Amino acid sequence: xxxxxxxxxxxxxxxxxxxxxxxxxxxxxxxxxxxxxxxxxxxxxxxxxxxxxxxxxxxxxxxxxxxxxxxxxxxxxxxxxxxxxxxxxxxxxxxxxxxxxxxxxxxxxxxxxxxxxxxxxxxxxxxxxxxxxxxxxxxxxxxxxxxxxxxxxxxxxxxxxxxxxxxxxxxxxxxxxxxxxxxxxxxx
Amino acid sequence: xxxxxxxxxxxxxxxxxxxxxxxxxxxxxxxxxxxxxxxxxxxxxxxxxxxxxxxxxxxxxxxxxxxxxxxxxxxxxxxxxxxxxxxxxxxxxxxxxxxxxxxxxxxxxxxxxxxxxxxxxxxxxxxxxxxxxxxxxxxxxxxxxxxxxxxxxxxxxxxxxxxxxxxx
Numbered sequence: 001x002x003x004x005x006x007x008x009x010x011x012x013x014x015x016x017x018x019x020x021x022x023x024x025x026x027x028x029x030x031x032x033x034x035x036x037x038x039x040x041x042x043x044x045x046x047x048x049x050x051x052x053x054x055x056x057x058x059x060x061x062x063x064x065x066x067x068x069x070x071x072x073x074x075x076x077x078x079x080x081x082x083x084x085x086x087x088x089x090x091x092x093x094x095x096x097x098x099x100x101x102x103x104x105x106x107x108x109x110x111x112x113x114x115x116x117x118x119x120x121x122x123x124x125x126x127x128x129x130x131x132x133x134x135x136x137x138x139x140x141x142x143x144x145x146x147x148x149x150x151x152x153x154x155x156x157x158x159x160x161x162x163x164x165x166x167x168x169x170x171x172x173x174x175x176x177x178x179x180x181x182x183x184x185x186x187x188x
Numbered sequence: 189x190x191x192x193x194x195x196x197x198x199x200x201x202x203x204x205x206x207x208x209x210x211x212x213x214x215x216x217x218x219x220x221x222x223x224x225x226x227x228x229x230x231x232x233x234x235x236x237x238x239x240x241x242x243x244x245x246x247x248x249x250x251x252x253x254x255x256x257x258x259x260x261x262x263x264x265x266x267x268x269x270x271x272x273x274x275x276x277x278x279x280x281x282x283x284x285x286x287x288x289x290x291x292x293x294x295x296x297x298x299x300x301x302x303x304x305x306x307x308x309x310x311x312x313x314x315x316x317x318x319x320x321x322x323x324x325x326x327x328x329x330x331x332x333x334x335x336x337x338x339x340x341x342x343x344x345x346x347x348x349x350x351x352x353x354x355x356x
Contacts, residue, residue, distance in 0.1 A: 001217065001220055001221075001223075001225055001286065001290075002225045002226075002227060002231065002259075002261060002286050003224070003225060003226055004226075004227050004230070004231060008227070008230050071228065074228050074229050074260075075227070075228075075229060075230055077229060077230065
Protein backbone atom coordinates (compact mmCIF):
# COMPACT_ATOMS: atom_id res chain seq x y z
CA UNK A 1 0.00 0.00 0.00
CA UNK A 2 2.33 2.72 1.27
CA UNK A 3 5.31 3.40 -0.98
CA UNK A 4 8.29 4.95 0.82
CA UNK A 5 11.35 5.99 -1.23
CA UNK A 6 14.43 4.12 -0.07
CA UNK A 7 16.24 7.43 0.57
CA UNK A 8 14.08 7.78 3.68
CA UNK A 9 14.58 4.22 4.94
CA UNK A 10 17.19 3.04 7.45
CA UNK A 11 18.83 0.49 5.13
CA UNK A 12 20.02 3.07 2.60
CA UNK A 13 20.82 5.63 5.27
CA UNK A 14 23.02 3.11 7.12
CA UNK A 15 24.95 2.45 3.90
CA UNK A 16 25.44 6.18 3.33
CA UNK A 17 26.44 6.67 6.97
CA UNK A 18 29.24 4.13 6.48
CA UNK A 19 30.44 6.16 3.46
CA UNK A 20 30.24 9.41 5.47
CA UNK A 21 32.45 7.90 8.19
CA UNK A 22 34.90 6.68 5.59
CA UNK A 23 34.97 10.10 3.93
CA UNK A 24 35.63 11.91 7.23
CA UNK A 25 38.42 9.46 8.11
CA UNK A 26 40.08 9.87 4.70
CA UNK A 27 39.68 13.54 3.67
CA UNK A 28 39.68 13.96 -0.10
CA UNK A 29 38.86 10.30 -0.85
CA UNK A 30 35.97 10.12 -3.30
CA UNK A 31 33.00 8.17 -1.96
CA UNK A 32 29.88 7.02 -3.75
CA UNK A 33 26.47 8.43 -2.81
CA UNK A 34 23.90 5.64 -2.66
CA UNK A 35 20.62 6.91 -4.11
CA UNK A 36 17.20 5.31 -3.86
CA UNK A 37 15.81 3.03 -6.53
CA UNK A 38 13.61 5.76 -7.97
CA UNK A 39 15.10 8.47 -10.17
CA UNK A 40 12.98 11.09 -8.41
CA UNK A 41 15.78 11.84 -5.95
CA UNK A 42 18.66 11.46 -8.40
CA UNK A 43 18.85 15.09 -9.49
CA UNK A 44 21.74 17.42 -10.27
CA UNK A 45 23.09 17.37 -6.72
CA UNK A 46 23.45 14.25 -4.64
CA UNK A 47 23.37 15.75 -1.16
CA UNK A 48 19.84 14.62 -0.24
CA UNK A 49 20.65 10.98 0.71
CA UNK A 50 23.53 12.28 2.88
CA UNK A 51 21.40 14.97 4.48
CA UNK A 52 18.58 12.48 5.14
CA UNK A 53 21.14 10.25 6.88
CA UNK A 54 22.34 12.97 9.24
CA UNK A 55 19.44 15.25 10.15
CA UNK A 56 16.45 14.75 12.44
CA UNK A 57 14.07 16.84 14.51
CA UNK A 58 16.80 17.92 16.93
CA UNK A 59 18.91 19.84 14.39
CA UNK A 60 18.33 22.77 12.03
CA UNK A 61 19.12 23.26 8.35
CA UNK A 62 19.74 26.39 6.30
CA UNK A 63 18.99 26.26 2.58
CA UNK A 64 19.73 29.77 1.21
CA UNK A 65 19.49 28.62 -2.43
CA UNK A 66 16.17 26.77 -1.89
CA UNK A 67 17.53 23.46 -3.15
CA UNK A 68 15.10 21.44 -1.06
CA UNK A 69 11.46 20.96 -2.07
CA UNK A 70 8.70 21.52 0.50
CA UNK A 71 7.88 17.78 0.47
CA UNK A 72 11.53 17.00 1.25
CA UNK A 73 11.52 19.38 4.23
CA UNK A 74 8.56 17.44 5.63
CA UNK A 75 10.32 14.11 5.18
CA UNK A 76 13.51 15.42 6.77
CA UNK A 77 11.47 16.55 9.83
CA UNK A 78 14.02 19.25 10.57
CA UNK A 79 13.61 22.97 11.12
CA UNK A 80 14.57 25.76 8.73
CA UNK A 81 16.83 28.48 10.00
CA UNK A 82 19.26 31.16 8.82
CA UNK A 83 22.92 30.44 8.08
CA UNK A 84 24.31 31.83 11.35
CA UNK A 85 22.23 29.43 13.50
CA UNK A 86 22.17 26.34 11.31
CA UNK A 87 23.63 22.96 12.26
CA UNK A 88 23.66 22.01 8.57
CA UNK A 89 23.95 24.32 5.55
CA UNK A 90 23.26 23.39 1.94
CA UNK A 91 24.92 25.70 -0.58
CA UNK A 92 26.08 25.86 -4.18
CA UNK A 93 29.82 25.74 -4.94
CA UNK A 94 29.64 28.60 -7.42
CA UNK A 95 27.90 30.96 -4.96
CA UNK A 96 29.95 31.60 -1.81
CA UNK A 97 28.00 32.73 1.26
CA UNK A 98 28.90 35.99 3.01
CA UNK A 99 27.52 35.17 6.43
CA UNK A 100 29.63 33.29 8.97
CA UNK A 101 28.23 29.89 9.99
CA UNK A 102 28.35 28.48 13.53
CA UNK A 103 31.98 27.73 14.42
CA UNK A 104 31.32 26.24 17.88
CA UNK A 105 32.90 27.33 21.16
CA UNK A 106 36.11 26.19 22.85
CA UNK A 107 34.05 24.28 25.41
CA UNK A 108 31.70 22.89 22.70
CA UNK A 109 33.50 22.76 19.34
CA UNK A 110 30.96 20.19 18.13
CA UNK A 111 28.24 22.87 18.14
CA UNK A 112 29.39 24.08 14.74
CA UNK A 113 27.95 23.85 11.25
CA UNK A 114 28.39 21.10 8.68
CA UNK A 115 28.26 22.46 5.13
CA UNK A 116 27.11 20.44 2.10
CA UNK A 117 28.52 22.18 -0.93
CA UNK A 118 27.05 21.17 -4.28
CA UNK A 119 29.61 21.15 -7.11
CA UNK A 120 29.32 20.12 -10.75
CA UNK A 121 31.91 17.35 -10.77
CA UNK A 122 34.53 15.93 -8.42
CA UNK A 123 37.63 14.45 -10.07
CA UNK A 124 37.67 16.73 -13.10
CA UNK A 125 37.61 20.45 -13.83
CA UNK A 126 39.83 23.52 -13.73
CA UNK A 127 40.27 23.93 -9.99
CA UNK A 128 42.94 21.75 -8.37
CA UNK A 129 43.15 21.60 -4.59
CA UNK A 130 45.89 20.19 -2.38
CA UNK A 131 44.91 18.50 0.89
CA UNK A 132 47.18 17.74 3.83
CA UNK A 133 46.57 16.86 7.47
CA UNK A 134 45.23 13.98 9.57
CA UNK A 135 43.86 11.10 7.48
CA UNK A 136 45.71 12.18 4.35
CA UNK A 137 48.71 10.06 3.43
CA UNK A 138 51.22 12.86 2.82
CA UNK A 139 49.38 14.97 0.30
CA UNK A 140 46.29 14.50 -1.85
CA UNK A 141 45.46 16.56 -4.94
CA UNK A 142 41.99 16.73 -6.38
CA UNK A 143 40.27 18.42 -9.29
CA UNK A 144 36.83 19.98 -8.82
CA UNK A 145 34.45 21.62 -11.30
CA UNK A 146 31.88 24.16 -10.17
CA UNK A 147 33.62 25.37 -7.00
CA UNK A 148 34.38 29.04 -6.45
CA UNK A 149 37.83 29.56 -4.86
CA UNK A 150 36.29 32.09 -2.46
CA UNK A 151 34.56 29.19 -0.70
CA UNK A 152 37.91 27.63 0.18
CA UNK A 153 39.36 30.97 1.33
CA UNK A 154 36.43 31.47 3.70
CA UNK A 155 36.50 27.86 4.84
CA UNK A 156 40.22 28.26 5.73
CA UNK A 157 39.44 31.46 7.69
CA UNK A 158 36.65 29.72 9.61
CA UNK A 159 38.89 26.74 10.40
CA UNK A 160 41.97 28.80 11.36
CA UNK A 161 41.38 28.56 15.13
CA UNK A 162 41.15 24.82 15.76
CA UNK A 163 39.10 23.24 17.40
CA UNK A 164 36.63 25.86 16.17
CA UNK A 165 35.54 25.62 12.55
CA UNK A 166 33.23 23.85 10.16
CA UNK A 167 33.18 20.45 8.51
CA UNK A 168 32.49 20.43 4.81
CA UNK A 169 31.29 17.91 2.25
CA UNK A 170 31.66 18.56 -1.49
CA UNK A 171 28.96 16.65 -3.39
CA UNK A 172 28.32 16.16 -7.08
CA UNK A 173 25.49 14.02 -8.42
CA UNK A 174 26.97 10.63 -7.55
CA UNK A 175 29.92 11.12 -5.23
CA UNK A 176 31.27 13.23 -2.41
CA UNK A 177 34.42 14.07 -0.47
CA UNK A 178 34.82 15.33 3.10
CA UNK A 179 36.93 18.27 4.19
CA UNK A 180 36.96 18.09 8.01
CA UNK A 181 38.17 21.13 9.94
CA UNK A 182 41.52 19.40 10.57
CA UNK A 183 42.37 19.28 6.85
CA UNK A 184 44.55 22.00 5.33
CA UNK A 185 43.26 22.98 1.89
CA UNK A 186 45.29 24.96 -0.67
CA UNK A 187 44.37 25.94 -4.20
CA UNK A 188 47.11 24.95 -6.66
CA UNK B 189 -25.31 8.91 2.61
CA UNK B 190 -24.84 12.56 3.54
CA UNK B 191 -21.13 13.34 3.20
CA UNK B 192 -21.00 15.73 6.14
CA UNK B 193 -19.75 14.35 9.42
CA UNK B 194 -20.88 15.71 12.78
CA UNK B 195 -17.81 14.40 14.55
CA UNK B 196 -14.83 16.83 14.30
CA UNK B 197 -11.72 15.53 12.52
CA UNK B 198 -9.68 15.52 15.73
CA UNK B 199 -12.00 12.77 17.05
CA UNK B 200 -11.94 10.50 13.97
CA UNK B 201 -8.88 8.45 14.91
CA UNK B 202 -10.15 8.01 18.49
CA UNK B 203 -13.47 6.66 17.17
CA UNK B 204 -11.97 4.50 14.41
CA UNK B 205 -9.42 2.95 16.76
CA UNK B 206 -12.33 1.30 18.61
CA UNK B 207 -12.87 -0.97 15.58
CA UNK B 208 -11.09 -4.33 15.72
CA UNK B 209 -7.61 -3.89 14.22
CA UNK B 210 -7.81 -6.77 11.74
CA UNK B 211 -11.27 -5.78 10.47
CA UNK B 212 -10.15 -2.20 9.89
CA UNK B 213 -6.94 -3.19 8.08
CA UNK B 214 -8.75 -5.70 5.83
CA UNK B 215 -11.41 -3.16 4.88
CA UNK B 216 -8.83 -0.46 4.12
CA UNK B 217 -6.63 -2.84 2.12
CA UNK B 218 -9.58 -3.81 -0.08
CA UNK B 219 -10.55 -0.17 -0.55
CA UNK B 220 -7.06 1.15 -1.33
CA UNK B 221 -5.58 -1.71 -3.35
CA UNK B 222 -5.32 0.36 -6.57
CA UNK B 223 -4.46 3.67 -4.93
CA UNK B 224 -1.06 5.34 -4.93
CA UNK B 225 -0.10 6.21 -1.40
CA UNK B 226 3.04 8.15 -0.60
CA UNK B 227 4.28 9.41 2.76
CA UNK B 228 4.38 13.12 3.60
CA UNK B 229 6.40 12.40 6.74
CA UNK B 230 8.47 9.30 7.55
CA UNK B 231 6.28 6.45 8.90
CA UNK B 232 7.69 5.74 12.34
CA UNK B 233 7.06 3.47 15.28
CA UNK B 234 8.83 3.14 18.58
CA UNK B 235 8.82 4.79 21.96
CA UNK B 236 7.59 8.33 22.44
CA UNK B 237 8.65 10.72 25.19
CA UNK B 238 7.39 14.13 26.20
CA UNK B 239 10.05 16.83 26.09
CA UNK B 240 9.54 19.11 29.10
CA UNK B 241 11.50 21.78 30.97
CA UNK B 242 12.10 21.68 34.71
CA UNK B 243 11.17 24.90 36.46
CA UNK B 244 14.42 25.65 38.38
CA UNK B 245 17.13 25.72 35.71
CA UNK B 246 14.78 25.46 32.71
CA UNK B 247 16.70 22.42 31.53
CA UNK B 248 14.98 20.01 29.18
CA UNK B 249 14.15 16.49 30.28
CA UNK B 250 12.15 13.66 28.78
CA UNK B 251 9.12 12.39 30.62
CA UNK B 252 7.99 8.80 30.33
CA UNK B 253 8.09 6.34 27.48
CA UNK B 254 5.05 5.13 25.60
CA UNK B 255 4.59 3.13 22.39
CA UNK B 256 3.90 5.44 19.47
CA UNK B 257 3.35 5.04 15.74
CA UNK B 258 3.04 7.98 13.42
CA UNK B 259 2.02 8.01 9.75
CA UNK B 260 1.27 10.94 7.41
CA UNK B 261 0.25 10.12 3.83
CA UNK B 262 -1.03 11.51 0.56
CA UNK B 263 -3.51 9.34 -1.31
CA UNK B 264 -4.14 9.47 -5.08
CA UNK B 265 -6.99 7.41 -6.52
CA UNK B 266 -7.12 6.14 -10.14
CA UNK B 267 -9.96 8.67 -10.65
CA UNK B 268 -7.54 11.52 -9.97
CA UNK B 269 -8.79 12.48 -6.49
CA UNK B 270 -6.15 13.36 -3.89
CA UNK B 271 -6.28 13.77 -0.13
CA UNK B 272 -3.94 13.86 2.83
CA UNK B 273 -4.39 11.94 6.06
CA UNK B 274 -2.44 11.22 9.22
CA UNK B 275 -2.61 9.19 12.40
CA UNK B 276 -0.66 9.10 15.66
CA UNK B 277 -1.55 6.11 17.80
CA UNK B 278 -0.23 4.80 21.10
CA UNK B 279 0.68 1.36 19.69
CA UNK B 280 3.92 0.05 18.21
CA UNK B 281 2.16 -0.79 14.94
CA UNK B 282 2.85 1.18 11.73
CA UNK B 283 0.49 -0.94 9.63
CA UNK B 284 -2.42 -0.08 11.91
CA UNK B 285 -1.48 3.63 11.94
CA UNK B 286 -1.27 3.53 8.14
CA UNK B 287 -4.78 2.05 7.86
CA UNK B 288 -6.10 4.77 10.20
CA UNK B 289 -4.30 7.48 8.20
CA UNK B 290 -5.94 6.20 5.00
CA UNK B 291 -9.35 6.34 6.73
CA UNK B 292 -8.56 9.92 7.77
CA UNK B 293 -7.70 10.81 4.15
CA UNK B 294 -10.86 9.14 2.81
CA UNK B 295 -13.07 11.05 5.22
CA UNK B 296 -11.25 14.36 4.78
CA UNK B 297 -11.13 14.18 0.97
CA UNK B 298 -14.53 12.48 0.59
CA UNK B 299 -12.82 9.83 -1.56
CA UNK B 300 -14.34 6.59 -2.89
CA UNK B 301 -15.26 4.43 0.08
CA UNK B 302 -16.37 7.42 2.17
CA UNK B 303 -19.65 5.68 3.07
CA UNK B 304 -17.91 2.50 4.30
CA UNK B 305 -15.42 4.43 6.44
CA UNK B 306 -18.16 6.77 7.74
CA UNK B 307 -20.11 3.64 8.81
CA UNK B 308 -17.00 2.38 10.65
CA UNK B 309 -16.68 5.81 12.26
CA UNK B 310 -20.27 5.66 13.54
CA UNK B 311 -19.73 2.11 14.78
CA UNK B 312 -16.48 3.13 16.49
CA UNK B 313 -18.11 6.14 18.10
CA UNK B 314 -20.94 4.04 19.57
CA UNK B 315 -18.40 1.53 20.97
CA UNK B 316 -16.45 4.45 22.46
CA UNK B 317 -19.58 5.92 24.05
CA UNK B 318 -20.56 2.51 25.50
CA UNK B 319 -17.07 2.07 26.99
CA UNK B 320 -17.13 5.62 28.31
CA UNK B 321 -20.53 5.15 29.99
CA UNK B 322 -19.35 1.84 31.57
CA UNK B 323 -16.23 3.62 32.81
CA UNK B 324 -18.26 6.43 34.31
CA UNK B 325 -20.45 3.88 36.15
CA UNK B 326 -17.37 2.19 37.62
CA UNK B 327 -15.93 5.57 38.62
CA UNK B 328 -19.14 6.69 40.33
CA UNK B 329 -19.48 3.38 42.21
CA UNK B 330 -15.95 3.68 43.60
CA UNK B 331 -16.18 7.38 44.50
CA UNK B 332 -15.08 8.11 48.07
CA UNK B 333 -16.93 10.85 49.97
CA UNK B 334 -14.29 12.37 52.29
CA UNK B 335 -16.88 14.66 53.90
CA UNK B 336 -18.02 11.61 55.95
CA UNK B 337 -14.67 11.71 57.77
CA UNK B 338 -15.81 14.90 59.55
CA UNK B 339 -18.66 12.96 61.20
CA UNK B 340 -16.30 10.17 62.26
CA UNK B 341 -14.05 12.53 64.28
CA UNK B 342 -15.46 12.77 67.81
CA UNK B 343 -14.76 15.31 70.64
CA UNK B 344 -12.03 13.03 72.09
CA UNK B 345 -10.10 13.20 68.78
CA UNK B 346 -10.11 17.02 68.91
CA UNK B 347 -8.77 17.07 72.51
CA UNK B 348 -5.94 14.73 71.62
CA UNK B 349 -4.94 17.00 68.77
CA UNK B 350 -4.95 20.08 71.06
CA UNK B 351 -2.86 18.32 73.73
CA UNK B 352 -0.24 17.39 71.16
CA UNK B 353 -0.14 21.00 70.00
CA UNK B 354 0.42 22.25 73.58
CA UNK B 355 3.26 19.76 74.19
CA UNK B 356 5.08 21.05 71.10
